[in-house]
Amino acid sequence: MTSDSLLEDQTLSLAVNKHPFLSSTQILVVLLLNEMGKGKNSWWNPYLMQLPRSYETLASFDRFETQALQVDDAIWAAEKARLKAELDWKEATSLMKELKLKPQLRTFKAWLWASATISSRTLHIPWDNAGCLCPVGDFFNYSAPGEELSNSEDSRSFRNASCLHVCSLQKEDATQKIDAEKFDANLQRLTDGGYEEDVTAYCFYARRNYKKGEQVLLSYGTYTNLELLEHYGFLLNENPNDKVFIPLEPEIYSSCSWPKELLYIHQNGKPSFALLSAIRLWATPPSQRRSVGHLAYSGSQLSPENEVIVMGRIAKNCHVILKNFQTSVEEDYLLLHKIDKLQHSCTPMELSDVLSASGGEACAFLEVNGVPNGESGVKLNLSSKTRRSLDRWKLAVEWRLSYKKTFGDCISYCTDIINKLSSQNGSTMRTI
Numbered sequence: 001m002t003s004d005s006l007l008e009d010q011t012l013s014l015a016v017n018k019h020p021f022l023s024s025t026q027i028l029v030v031l032l033l034n035e036m037g038k039g040k041n042s043w044w045n046p047y048l049m050q051l052p053r054s055y056e057t058l059a060s061f062d063r064f065e066t067q068a069l070q071v072d073d074a075i076w077a078a079e080k081a082r083l084k085a086e087l088d089w090k091e092a093t094s095l096m097k098e099l100k101l102k103p104q105l106r107t108f109k110a111w112l113w114a115s116a117t118i119s120s121r122t123l124h125i126p127w128d129n130a131g132c133l134c135p136v137g138d139f140f141n142y143s144a145p146g147e148e149l150s151n152s153e154d155s156r157s158f159r160n161a162s163c164l165h166v167c168s169l170q171k172e173d174a175t176q177k178i179d180a181e182k183f184d185a186n187l188q189r190l191t192d193g194g195y196e197e198d199v200t201a202y203c204f205y206a207r208r209n210y211k212k213g214e215q216v217l218l219s220y221g222t223y224t225n226l227e228l229l230e231h232y233g234f235l236l237n238e239n240p241n242d243k244v245f246i247p248l249e250p251e252i253y254s255s256c257s258w259p260k261e262l263l264y265i266h267q268n269g270k271p272s273f274a275l276l277s278a279i280r281l282w283a284t285p286p287s288q289r290r291s292v293g294h295l296a297y298s299g300s301q302l303s304p305e306n307e308v309i310v311m312g313r314i315a316k317n318c319h320v321i322l323k324n325f326q327t328s329v330e331e332d333y334l335l336l337h338k339i340d341k342l343q344h345s346c347t348p349m350e351l352s353d354v355l356s357a358s359g360g361e362a363c364a365f366l367e368v369n370g371v372p373n374g375e376s377g378v379k380l381n382l383s384s385k386t387r388r389s390l391d392r393w394k395l396a397v398e399w400r401l402s403y404k405k406t407f408g409d410c411i412s413y414c415t416d417i418i419n420k421l422s423s424q425n426g427s428t429m430r431t432i
Contacts, residue, residue: 001133006031028130029114033105047135055116056233059085064368068396120232143217192218242267246317252282269409283309304421311414318407332401
């Protein structure tokens with residue numbers, strides 16, 4: 001489903017052409033809502049009925065759920081996504097009225113659903129920035145890029161793998177055999193699918209051997225957990241592309257040539273190559289930096305004493321960040337456990353336990369969502385709206401917990417390095 005294919009309707013095309021200021025994505029959102037309004041009369045109805053009825057992308061987060069992220073950058077990302085969605089919706093309102101969309105399809109709630117569908121499910125095509133909706137092709141779940149082929153046997157098996165043409169964008173049969181050179185080139189791509197112009201189809205490739213019953217995963221590209229949450233409405237427990245940043249002294253930035261975006265901590269707690277290089281150079285007396293600069297930029301330790309200072313500085317900054325959070329890692333783990341209980345519904349007594357154990361945030365959630373206190377012994381059923389809010393709240397807590405764990409893991413990493421260096425030098429362990 002593309003804007004081009006839907007705009008073959010002459011009346012629809014004329015109406016859209018009157019609004020040249022709308023982006024390609026806004027147009028596709030309107031066209032999707034228009035198709036939904038056709039119901040069973042839409043040729044795409046069987047596909048449309050398979051789409052989720054709600055999403056958990058950042059634009060759908062309300063104020064409570066946004067504040068639950070606790071990190072300023074994440075809160076700003078959610079607020080910005082919401083504001084952009086509102087602006088896009090208002091700009092497209094006149095077109096939706098001209099197309100006589102049903103009132104319920106012109107609401108901001110409907111717009112959030114359609115725009116989230118476009119954000120989370122469209123596939124890239126070279127001629128339209130909005131992308132295309134590809135039945136079956138958009139059912140694949142995400143696998144973060146990073147793990148490449150490890151042995152020649154796997155490589156040989158890939159050469160013999162078959163290409164799956166999931167959806168042809170033209171009605172005629174477009175299936176053709178992909179030659180070996182083209183397939184080998186595809187293995188080098190970051191993503192596992194793409195539109196093939198010579199066969200006018202979207203093609204997907206298995207980059208490893210799958211066993212019967214295994215889920216086939218695709219890489220959509222490189223995303224942090226916050227970006228996954230913003231565009232797709234989910235996050236990964238283990239994301240090799242996730243990262244966090246720590247505040248650094250201005251002198252650290254000025255003493256090296258690394259861009260700020262490279263000075264981060266990996267999700268596993270290990271400081272990035274550039275971050276270590278920059279702080280090692282900063283921890284060196286200015287008069288000596290020129291002579292050791294080549295070592296710092298090559299990733300080498302400059303001296304045991306220098307490395308202890310570097311690790312101590314990073315760990316100290318992580319401590320400061322963790323200390324300033326509203327909740328601790330342990331409290332977030334407990335809260336997630338309580339949210340799980342709420343998700344499976346509970347009796348008033350269980351609800352009381354949740355409130356007393358989780359403190360103000362749980363009470364605030366129930367108050368914001370107007371959840372009543374049931375009578376004793378009566379099972380409390382949360383409304384579908386409240387349950388969706390509960391899902392988003394849980395995602396916010398999971399995201400901030402992962403964020404905090406990275407700092408904690410970094411402290412452990414730095415402490416281990418300090419202990420090893422101190423032990424090797426026979427010196428007293430430095431206190432952080």
